[in-house]
Amino acid sequence: xxxxxxxxxxxxxxxxxxxxxxxxxxxxxxxxxxxxxxxxxxxxxxxxxxxxxxxxxxxxxxxxxxxxxxxxxxxxxxxxxxxxxxxxxxxxxxxxxxxxxxxxxxxxxxxxxxxxxxxxxxxxxxxxxxxxxxxxxxxxxxxxxxxxxxxxxxxxxxxxxxxxxxxxxxxxxxxxxxxxxxxxxxxxxxxxxxxxxxxxxxxxxxxxxxxxxxxxxxxxxxxxxxxxxxxxxxxxxxxxxxxxxxxxxxxxxxxxxxxxxxxxxxxxxxxxxxxxxxxxxxxxxxxxxxxxxxxxxxxxxxxxxxxxxxxxxxxxxxxxxxxxxxxxxxxxxxxxxxxxxxxxxxxxxxxxxxxxxxxxxxxxxxxxxxxxxxxxxxxxxxxxxxxxxxxxxxxxxxxxxxxxxxxxxxxxxxxxxxxxxxxxxxxxxxxxxxxxxxxxxxxxxxxxxxxxxxxxxxxxxxxxxxxxxxxxxxxxxxxxxxxxxxxxxxxxxxxxxxxxxxxxxxxxxxxxxxxxxxxxxxxxxxxxxxxxxxxxxxxxxxxxxxxxxxxxxxxxxxxxxxxxxxxxxxxxxxxxxxxxxxxxxxxxxxxxxxxxxxxxxxxxx
Amino acid sequence: xxxxxxxxxxxxxxxxxxxxxxxxxxxxxxxxxxxxxxxxxxxxxxxxxxxxxxxxxxxxxxxxxxxxxxxxxxxxxxxxxxxxxxxxxxxxxxxxxxxxxxxxxxxxxxxxxxxxxxxxxxxxxxxxxxxxxxxxxxxxxxxxxxxxxxxxxxxxxxxxxxxxxxxx
Numbered sequence: 148x149x150x151x152x153x154x155x156x157x158x159x160x161x162x163x164x165x166x167x168x169x170x171x172x173x174x175x176x177x178x179x180x181x182x183x184x185x186x187x188x189x190x191x192x193x194x195x196x197x198x199x200x201x202x203x204x205x206x207x208x209x210x211x212x213x214x215x216x217x218x219x220x221x222x223x224x225x226x227x228x229x230x231x232x233x234x235x236x237x238x239x240x241x242x243x244x245x246x247x248x249x250x251x252x253x254x255x256x257x258x259x260x261x262x263x264x265x266x267x268x269x270x271x272x273x274x275x276x277x278x279x280x281x282x283x284x285x286x287x288x289x290x291x292x293x294x295x296x297x298x299x300x301x302x303x304x305x306x307x308x309x310x311x312x313x314x315x316x317x318x319x320x321x322x323x324x325x326x327x328x329x330x331x332x333x334x335x336x337x338x339x340x341x342x343x344x345x346x347x348x349x350x351x352x353x354x355x356x357x358x359x360x361x362x363x364x365x366x367x368x369x370x371x372x373x374x375x376x377x378x379x380x381x382x383x384x385x386x387x388x389x390x391x392x393x394x395x396x397x398x399x400x401x402x403x404x405x406x407x408x409x410x411x412x413x414x415x416x417x418x419x420x421x422x423x424x425x426x427x428x429x430x431x432x433x434x435x436x437x438x439x440x441x442x443x444x445x446x447x448x449x450x451x452x453x454x455x456x457x458x459x460x461x462x463x464x465x466x467x468x469x470x471x472x473x474x475x476x477x478x479x480x481x482x483x484x485x486x487x488x489x490x491x492x493x494x495x496x497x498x499x500x501x502x503x504x505x506x507x508x509x510x511x512x513x514x515x516x517x518x519x520x521x522x523x524x525x526x527x528x529x530x531x532x533x534x535x536x537x538x539x540x541x542x543x544x545x546x547x548x549x550x551x552x553x554x555x556x557x558x559x560x561x562x563x564x565x566x567x568x569x570x571x572x573x574x575x576x577x578x579x580x581x582x583x584x585x586x587x588x589x590x591x592x593x594x595x596x597x598x599x600x601x602x603x604x605x606x607x608x609x610x611x612x613x614x615x616x617x618x619x620x621x622x623x624x625x626x627x628x629x630x631x632x633x634x635x636x637x638x639x640x641x642x643x644x645x646x647x648x649x650x651x652x653x654x655x656x657x658x659x660x661x662x663x664x665x666x667x668x669x670x671x672x673x674x675x676x677x678x679x680x681x682x683x684x685x686x687x688x689x690x691x692x693x694x695x696x697x698x699x700x701x702x703x704x705x706x707x708x709x710x711x712x713x714x715x716x717x718x719x720x721x722x723x724x725x726x727x728x729x730x731x732x733x734x735x736x737x738x739x740x741x742x743x744x745x746x747x748x749x750x751x752x
Numbered sequence: 753x754x755x756x757x758x759x760x761x762x763x764x765x766x767x768x769x770x771x772x773x774x775x776x777x778x779x780x781x782x783x784x785x786x787x788x789x790x791x792x793x794x795x796x797x798x799x800x801x802x803x804x805x806x807x808x809x810x811x812x813x814x815x816x817x818x819x820x821x822x823x824x825x826x827x828x829x830x831x832x833x834x835x836x837x838x839x840x841x842x843x844x845x846x847x848x849x850x851x852x853x854x855x856x857x858x859x860x861x862x863x864x865x866x867x868x869x870x871x872x873x874x875x876x877x878x879x880x881x882x883x884x885x886x887x888x889x890x891x892x893x894x895x896x897x898x899x900x901x902x903x904x905x906x907x908x909x910x911x912x913x914x915x916x917x918x919x920x
Contacts, residue, residue, distance in 0.1 A: 156801030164794070239852040242791070471787070472829040472863025475836040477849040 176201040179209055191226075193217035194266035208235040208248075217266025218259075225262055227495075230255030240483045247483060251491035251506070258497055295669035298411055299677075305410075306674050309396070309403035310681025316396040317685050320389030327382035328695070332375045337705055343368055344712050352720050365712070372710040376703060383699045390692040397689065400681055404674035411670055412663075442636055445550070445586075476515050484512035499559075500529035513543040533558035547588050554595070556580040569608020571617050576602040584632070591639045593632040600625050615662075616651070623650050770890075774882035776800065776810035778875050784817030785828060786867035790858050824870065825863060832866025 180200035187195030198213025211232045218226045231254045237247040332340070347365050352358045476482060488509040495502050507521040519542035526535040534557045542549045557579060564573040582595030602624050607617025626647035632639040779800045783793050800810050821828075836845060848854045858864040 151804050153802055153804045156798075156803075160798050160801045163797070239856055242856050243858055244789070472825075472832060472861050472866070474858075475833070475845075475860045475862060477842070477846040477860065479846075479849055483855065 172202060175209070179211070183211065183214070187216065188268060191216055191219060193219035193222060193268055196266070203233070206235045206249075207238050207241070208233055210234075215260075215262065215266070217262065222265040222267035223262050225260045225266070226258065228255075228257050228260045229253050243483075245483050245485050245487075247487045247489065248491075249489050251488055251493075253491065253493035256493050256495040256504075258495060295666055295673050298670065299673050302407070302411060304403070304407050304674070304677070306400070306403040306407050306677045306681065309400040310677065313393070313396040313400045313681060313685075314683075316392050317688060320385075320392055324382065324385045324389050324692075324695070327378070327385040330378035331382045331699065331702065332378075332706075336375075337702065337709075340368065340372070340706075340709055344709050348712055369710050372706050376706050376710070379699050379703045379706065383696060383703070386692055386696045386699065390689060390696065393688055393692070397682075400678065404671070404678050407674055408667065408670055412667060442591075442639075446637060474515075482516050484510040484515040486511060487516065494527065499526065499531045499535065501527040502535070503527045509541075513541070513548075514545075517544055519544055531560050531562065532556055535559075550586040552582070552584045552593075554580065554582040566604075569613030569617065570606040571604060571608065571613065571620065572606050573599075574603045574605050576600065582630075586636055589636055591632055591634060591636045593630075593639070595630045597628045597630075599627065602626065619651050623647065626650060770883045770886035771879075772804060773806045773809045773886050774879045775803065776805035776807065777813040777882045778879045779805060780810050780813035781817050781874060781878055782868070782871040784814055784821050785824060785871040786864050787858070787861070790861075790864055791856055792864075792868065821867075825867070828866035828870050829862045830866065831869060832862035832864065835865055835869065836860060836862060 177200070179202075180197045183197050183200065184195055194215075194217045196213070196215045196217075197211055200209060200211045202208070203210050211234075213230065214232060215228045216226045218224045233252050234248045235250045235252075237249050240247040344365070347361050347368070352361065488506060491504075491506040491509075493504050495504060503525050505521075505523045505525075508516055508518045509520040509522075510516050513519065519540050522537075522539040522541075524535070524537040524539075526532065529535065534555075536553075536555050538553045540549075540551045542551070559576075559578040559580060561573055561576055561578065564576075565571075566573060577600045579598045580595065582593065584591065584593030586592075604617070604620035604623070607614045626645055628643060628645040628647065630641065630643045632641045634640045779796050782796050786793060800807070835841065845860065849860060
């Protein structure tokens with residue numbers, strides 16, 4: 148019988164298993180440290196560090212000391228830090244590779260602690276989302292108004308264009324008119340014409356030859372008159388056309404500031420509508436940051452809350468590997484998922500005080516466990532609120548999985564709670580917050596209400612809206628804020644509403660109307676200055692042109708008169724002379740008779 | 753590897769019992785057709801080490817059957833699935849599942865169950881077939897193989913020198 152036994156085989160067997168056990172004892176700690184750091188850093192996106200990790204035997208477990216999880220967004224800050232965590236492991240499941248933690252105790256848990264060195268890890272560069280204005284900034288863009296000078300500097304003003312058009316029209320027409328006027332005889336020329344006509348037409352015509360000579364001179368002069376008349380007519384037409392064109396340009400220029408003002412008023416309408424989004428601006432950024440952090444961590448944790456594919460309807464095609472089979476689980480009071488945290492209770496220091504966190508049945512195989520994972524958070528020693536409770540349930544025991552959160556905060560007293568605009572702060576208030584959120588098939592549906600009482604605000608800001616808002620908020624003591632979030636967890640559609648908007652709108656409306664008038668007056672002044680600049684010294688150009696036109700008319704009339712001058716013919720002149728002589732003789736005779744009669748009459752007395 | 757093959761040849765050509773060689777092959781069959789890191793395999797390994805089976809035959813067979821397992825595993829897993837989900841056996845499995853020690857054996861794993869059933873069913877046939885083949889090889893094929901040109905070629909190789917060193 149013993150001839151079939153190979154005794155040294157027993158030693159080899161003992162060496163193989165003893166070596167395995169020794170390896171586990173000595174290497175498990177460093178391997179656990181390495182795994183936590185490597186996997187943690189990969190999942191977190193920033194450095195996860197462990198001072199040391201070691202295996203404990205009574206009870207069997209793993210002790211991790213000095214765990215620091217860097218905040219991926221702020222590498223000089225830890226998302227969480229703990230002094231020591233001891234995971235008490237169950238031996239039987241561990242023998243088949245299942246990590247079941249019966250109890251996890253954590254000491255010195257803190258959130259948001261500063262780091263001595265940066266915990267950033269190099270990641271592929273992603274496009275910054277923050278460069279684009281968010282919905283809140285967009286909503287406020289019509290409330291935030293620059294100064295009149297800034298508006299005018301940034302706007303395409305019709306006043307400027309009309310001014311340019313007016314100048315062009317003036318210069319073009321002036322050039323044409325000047326050219327035409329150069330051809331028009333001046334006053335001295337007209338005087339010379341008059342002298343010439345006088346010389347031609349006056350004086351006795353001595354003979355037929357003299358008459359013909361004078362007539363030829365007059366005809367020549369008339370020809371020049373005709374040319375001058377044509378020049379005057381052309382100049383007159385040029386002046387008329389120029390006056391019409393300049394008149395149109397001037398009208399457009401004078402109308403432009405009014406049109407500009409109307410357009411600017413429409414575009415930069417200061418209305419209280421913008422204030423409808425102020426609640427989102429004031430509370431959205433802070434609440435958004437907190438929600439974003441929560442959702443970020445939820446996104447990280449989510450894949451580990453349920454085995455991959457539990458909630459996925461689509462089946463991914465995997466590379467064919469050696470069939471590894473699967474566990475068939477049967478009903479039992481003590482199911483063994485591959486990894487499970489049965490229970491953990493820890494206390495953490497946060498800004499509001501101390502909070503107690505209790506975790507139950509956390510596993511990535513909830514169907515095997517048959518129970519949902521629970522995380523209950525409760526305030527213990529709070530100094531800025533009466534109580535806070537948060538209950539998280541990750542229920543993936545059946546399809547579709549459902550994750551839910553219920554949050555209740557009683558009498559939160561925020562101190563110097565910075566709001567999302569300027570340096571406005573909520574210095575004091577009593578706030579009651581109730582919120583609940585559910586995620587089913589990756590779709591988030593959340594709502595929350597916050598009732599603010601005994602509110603006190605301080606501060607304002609540099610911009611108009613911030614200053615005005617600061618003033619308006621000072622009179623508001625009570626308000627509520629309601630927030631809704633729906634859609635994909637990674638990118639939910641968030642809406643924030645509040646009766647604060649209504650209160651702010653009323654206060655804002657009054658202040659905005661006054662501000663609108665002030666702005667419009669400034670704009671008017673600016674535009675008028677531009678108009679004056681565009682008109683320059685040409686404001687009376689139309690009057691000047693009218694005078695020029697009148698002068699041309701007078702010249703034309705004068706030339707017409709001169710052109711109508713005729714030279715009497717020689718015969719007519721002789722007859723006229725004879726007639727004049729006869730008349731003179733008759734008059735002389737008549738006068739002689741009159742004096743004779745007078746003398747006779749005197750002699751009678 | 754060459755020395756292990758040489759040892760296998762030595763075992764085949766020597767006076768080593770055909771049963772020892774066949775039993776080694778059967779143990780290797782169980783280990784290869786079921787997930788290696790299972791507790792029943794620790795027992796199989798213990799048996800293979802303690803019982804005087806031919807270890808060279810065990811190691812070479814383990815390698816060969818592991819290759820075979822790539823093709824057999826899906827069928828083994830399917831068989832295990834059927835056994836573990838068979839309605840008539842549910843009560844049995846459920847009661848066994850309550851015992852931690854049995855759960856450690858991974859009996860509820862489809863490939864462990866299927867592979868173990870397949871290898872246990874094949875155990876005796878493989879044992880006798882293997883034994884028969886070793887006997888036949890020694891009786892009929894050994895002399896003929898030695899006369900083959902390829903055998904002569906091998907005899908002039910490094911492999912044969914290792915074989916001779918081990919045989920002596």
